[in-house]
Amino acid sequence: xxxxxxxxxxxxxxxxxxxxxxxxxxxxxxxxxxxxxxxxxxxxxxxxxxxxxxxxxxxxxxxxxxxxxxxxxxxxxxxxxxxxxxxxxxxxxxxxxxxxxxxxxxxxxxxxxxxxxxxxxxxxxxxxxxxxxxxxxxxxxxxxxxxxxxxxxxxxxxxxxxxxxxxxxxxxxxxxxxxxxxxxxxxxxxxxxxxxxxxxxxxxxxxxxxxxxxxxxxxxxxxxx
Numbered sequence: 001x002x003x004x005x006x007x008x009x010x011x012x013x014x015x016x017x018x019x020x021x022x023x024x025x026x027x028x029x030x031x032x033x034x035x036x037x038x039x040x041x042x043x044x045x046x047x048x049x050x051x052x053x054x055x056x057x058x059x060x061x062x063x064x065x066x067x068x069x070x071x072x073x074x075x076x077x078x079x080x081x082x083x084x085x086x087x088x089x090x091x092x093x094x095x096x097x098x099x100x101x102x103x104x105x106x107x108x109x110x111x112x113x114x115x116x117x118x119x120x121x122x123x124x125x126x127x128x129x130x131x132x133x134x135x136x137x138x139x140x141x142x143x144x145x146x147x148x149x150x151x152x153x154x155x156x157x158x159x160x161x162x163x164x165x166x167x168x169x170x171x172x173x174x175x176x177x178x179x180x181x182x183x184x185x186x187x188x189x190x191x192x193x194x195x196x197x198x199x200x201x202x203x204x205x206x207x208x209x210x211x212x213x214x215x216x217x218x219x220x221x222x223x224x225x
Contacts, residue, residue: 004108004115005173006137009147010157011122015178016147017053019205019216020116021060026217028062033113036061038074039104040095040120040127043081053118075103085126097131101139108142117142123161137170146172148193150183155192162197174201176216181207 009016020036027034036057046067049055054074055065063069071077076095078087088094108115117140119125119133126132137144144165148158158175165171175197179186186204193202203216 024060042087143173151180
């Protein structure tokens with residue numbers, strides 16, 4: 001499944017969608033067609049579809065945000081801002097893992113564009129009683145873009161996420177360190193991370209850093225899987 005990437009994170013609110021929409025916009029400016037998927041989404045309100053992760057991704061890809069277009073890229077939508085397993089349970093629903101994987105594969109394979117598949121929460125967020133985002137990543141076997149933050153504790157979370165992925169042979173292809181609103185800063189975070197990440201490329205993205213995202217997008221584009 002070439003030209004497709006799975007975007008995950010060390011946890012929630014680290015900037016997965018910010019990075020994904022930044023990549024989509026930058027690639028489109030370079031004449032590259034791109035499609036973004038947000039298969040699983042919790043904390044979703046139909047009345048605020050344009051502010052949702054799926055809505056933001058649609059806009060970044062130049063697509064209209066409607067209830068139908070959101071449903072087309074995000075079939076598993078839940079109202080509660082909880083892990084997907086719990087959010088689904090509150091609605092008397094569940095995520096069929098095999099259906100999720102099959103849907104993602106179909107959507108990636110049928111697209112001629114570059115495809116960004118944005119996960120939900122962090123690497124080890126539960127999807128059901130047996131599977132986490134990590135199992136989803138393994139099943140799709142796509143290059144992984146890991147988004148980390150610079151908040152206090154972010155270094156440990158990043159290294160833990162990398163270790164969890166390495167354990168199953170899904171070492172991230174690249175790590176984007178996205179500057180947190182409150183934190184210890186980019187340089188301090190990078191200095192702590194780099195000695196522990198071997199040859200994994202690391203990109204630093206400052207708050208509202210369009211140039212940083214542009215450079216990140218250009219490098220990713222130049223190294224298509």
